Amino acid sequence: xxxxxxxxxxxxxxxxxxxxxxxxxxxxxxxxxxxxxxxxxxxxxxxxxxxxxxxxxxxxxxxxxxxxxxxxxxxxxxxxxxxxxxxxxxxxxxxxxxxxxxxxxxxxxxxxxxxxxxxxxxxxxxxxxxxxxxxxxxxxxxxxxxxxxxxxxxxxxxxxxxxxxxxxxxxxxxxxxxxxxxxxxxxxxxxxxxxxxxxxxxxxxxxxxxxxxxxxxxxxxxxxxxxxxxxxxxxxxxxxxxxxxxxxxxxxxxxxxxxxxxxxxxxxxxxxxxxxxxxxxxxxxxxxxxxxxxxxxxxxxxxxxxxxxxxxxxxxxxxxxxxxxxxxxxxxxxxxxxxxxxxxxxxxxxxxxxxxxxxxxxxxxxxxxxxxxxxxxxxxxxxxxxxxxxxxxxxxxx
Amino acid sequence: xxxxxxxxxxxxxxxxxxxxxxxxxxxxxxxxxxxxxxxxxxxxxxxxxxxxxxxxxxxxxxxxxxxxxxxxxxxxxxxxxxxxxxxxxxxxxxxxxxxxxxxxxxxxxxxxxxxxxxxxxxxxxxxxxxxxxxxxxxxxxxxxxxxxxxxxxxxxxxxxxxxxxxxxxxxxxxxxxxxxxxxxxxxxxxxxxxxxxxxxxxxxxxxxxxxxxxxxxxxxxxxxxxxxxxxxxxxxxxxxxxxxxxxxxxxxxxxxxxxxx
Numbered sequence: 001x002x003x004x005x006x007x008x009x010x011x012x013x014x015x016x017x018x019x020x021x022x023x024x025x026x027x028x029x030x031x032x033x034x035x036x037x038x039x040x041x042x043x044x045x046x047x048x049x050x051x052x053x054x055x056x057x058x059x060x061x062x063x064x065x066x067x068x069x070x071x072x073x074x075x076x077x078x079x080x081x082x083x084x085x086x087x088x089x090x091x092x093x094x095x096x097x098x099x100x101x102x103x104x105x106x107x108x109x110x111x112x113x114x115x116x117x118x119x120x121x122x123x124x125x126x127x128x129x130x131x132x133x134x135x136x137x138x139x140x141x142x143x144x145x146x147x148x149x150x151x152x153x154x155x156x157x158x159x160x161x162x163x164x165x166x167x168x169x170x171x172x173x174x175x176x177x178x179x180x181x182x183x184x185x186x187x188x189x190x191x192x193x194x195x196x197x198x199x200x201x202x203x204x205x206x207x208x209x210x211x212x213x214x215x216x217x218x219x220x221x222x223x224x225x226x227x228x229x230x231x232x233x234x235x236x237x238x239x240x241x242x243x244x245x246x247x248x249x250x251x252x253x254x255x256x257x258x259x260x261x262x263x264x265x266x267x268x269x270x271x272x273x274x275x276x277x278x279x280x281x282x283x284x285x286x287x288x289x290x291x292x293x294x295x296x297x298x299x300x301x302x303x304x305x306x307x308x309x310x311x312x313x314x315x316x317x318x319x320x321x322x323x324x325x326x327x328x329x330x331x332x333x334x335x336x337x338x339x340x341x342x343x344x345x346x347x348x349x350x351x352x353x354x355x356x357x358x359x360x361x362x363x364x365x366x367x368x369x370x371x372x373x374x375x376x377x378x379x380x381x382x383x384x385x386x387x388x389x390x391x392x393x394x395x396x397x398x
Numbered sequence: 399x400x401x402x403x404x405x406x407x408x409x410x411x412x413x414x415x416x417x418x419x420x421x422x423x424x425x426x427x428x429x430x431x432x433x434x435x436x437x438x439x440x441x442x443x444x445x446x447x448x449x450x451x452x453x454x455x456x457x458x459x460x461x462x463x464x465x466x467x468x469x470x471x472x473x474x475x476x477x478x479x480x481x482x483x484x485x486x487x488x489x490x491x492x493x494x495x496x497x498x499x500x501x502x503x504x505x506x507x508x509x510x511x512x513x514x515x516x517x518x519x520x521x522x523x524x525x526x527x528x529x530x531x532x533x534x535x536x537x538x539x540x541x542x543x544x545x546x547x548x549x550x551x552x553x554x555x556x557x558x559x560x561x562x563x564x565x566x567x568x569x570x571x572x573x574x575x576x577x578x579x580x581x582x583x584x585x586x587x588x589x590x591x592x593x594x595x596x597x598x599x600x601x602x603x604x605x606x607x608x609x610x611x612x613x614x615x616x617x618x619x620x621x622x623x624x625x626x627x628x629x630x631x632x633x634x635x636x637x638x639x640x641x642x643x644x645x646x647x648x649x650x651x652x653x654x655x656x657x658x659x
């Protein structure tokens with residue numbers, strides 16, 4: 001039997017395309033990328049990034065001042081858009097603040113605060129500066145802690161940190177913990193912000209592209225690091241629910257290599273098959289797939305094998321990384337909300353920046369936007385350590 | 399709520415070198431002495447990998463390996479939850495140091511080992527396990543959050559789940575801002591079926607209550623000083639094989655566990 005679906009009661013997005021879901025939808029429709037040559041701090045790297053403008057000038061103040069760091073600023077900015085806070089207040093009255101769980105995916109949280117502190121070590125003792133507040137910034141849990149405090153929630157809270165699948169897996173955790181009765185509704189999110197660790201780390205691995213990323217392109221040569229905050233409010237779907245529903249999720253491990261995807265996409269295949277199985281949806285019923293599609297040569301090739309195996313060459317699919325860059329731990333929720341927007345507005349986004357599909361790849365990647373009613377769509381998120389997650393969303397009213 | 403059986407335990411900390419050898423301390427027959435911890439061997443890793451991995455990875459894999467060896471079932475079929483407050487601070491320190499140097503020579507190996515799910519990735523590779531795995535931090539409540547997630551996963555999928563909780567003292571200077579007194583790692587193999595070997599647990603998530611403390615001053619210091627060791631009251635209750643109830647503090651919401659031997 002299909003699992004009990006969850007309804008997306010509210011959602012919000014902030015990324016390089018702008019603040020709020022309308023900015024993302026508009027940019028998707030117009031084919032306008034948010035990528036720019038790297039201008040983050042003093043990182044002198046020949047790559048492109050998806051930076052959220054204005055974060056530098058918007059510190060957290062008052063009772064939230066201890067949480068001030070780029071990642072929590074981004075979380076705040078995200079939580080302030082799209083009426084998300086108001087929607088959570090309504091849910092708080094309905095369910096009680098202690099019955100709404102908080103599940104936030106992040107890979108690096110506020111590590112930028114530690115990067116800065118290490119540059120300001122005491123020259124004699126080596127100690128970090130007195131202003132450095134580890135528990136409220138770098139601490140990987142701090143973004144979940146900030147989120148629940150900002151929203152006035154007192155229920156279960158945790159961060160999920162499985163690299164680039166983090167905020168996709170947050171949906172699965174929320175479903176399980178609601179099912180187990182630990183909470184009655186859930187705020188699921190993902191927040192990852194630019195930092196030197198990821199910019200120089202991907203550069204060291206030779207995975208950062210010197211051009212705007214080109215998923216599935218024959219000349220693709222790597223990813224662009226981006227930053228984003230995204231949140232959804234989930235509650236159990238009601239009979240005849242006309243909202244976008246989480247119909248299924250699938251998770252797996254590659255058990256192959258710490259950074260390289262399984263060449264045949266074995267883990268990705270399992271994740272997609274399980275998402276379909278949980279939803280009792282057949283591959284041919286899926287109208288669109290939002291690919292992980294980072295634009296590294298090996299990742300796209302592995303995902304292509306998996307998508308082609310499960311869906312064949314005809315299901316329309318695309319990567320939206322050319323708009324936002326790879327927002328790492330926030331990619332799962334960012335692309336889940338993209339999928340929700342696509343389901344609501346009947347949009348199949350193309351694959352921005354991609355000029356010539358790699359002839360060795362078989363998946364049905366579309367390059368240009370299409371307007372087409374959609375009923376069911378899948379989103380893929382994969383990460384270092386061989387972690388895979390696929391989320392299946394759909395609408396019942398069309 | 400349905401019970402959850404604990405089928406096997408792995409344990410490693412100073413003075414607690416393995417589940418079986420720690421019984422006298424956990425049951426209160428012998429006072430806790432923080433003897434030096436034997437090196438975590440994590441023998442399931444191939445020798446070349448073992449040389450490359452950090453103390454954090456080895457410690458997490460050591461207790462996971464111990465629990466699975468007791469249960470004598472195929473690790474490749476078992477879902478996992480890894481709970482840790484700080485992840486691999488040794489690696490994060492090295493990266494932050496590299497970022498202060500000219501040209502910022504971040505090591506690619508350190509970068510890929512910096513993700514929170516690194517032990518989970520190595521475990522999956524070493525055991526050939528393609529099952530789902532989740533890695534989570536919840537600061538001082540990481541153990542309780544991990545137990546809650548593991549329980550939810552076990553019930554949802556009606557399958558065994560291996561929970562691994564671990565934290566190590568960060569290196570200087572991070573340790574000045576995140577004090578963890580000693581390394582500690584524990585693994586619990588949980589089974590939603592009734593054919594348990596050790597103890598069935600009933601979990602209840604509810605209004606905030608104070609967490610249980612331990613009578614032994616040394617053990618209590620360890621419990622309070624390492625997020626993974628916040629599970630010690632539960633381990634003591636399981637070791638005593640008596641009915642009881644322990645509260646694992648969990649921030650706004652407590653997780654209390656009933657043990658029914």
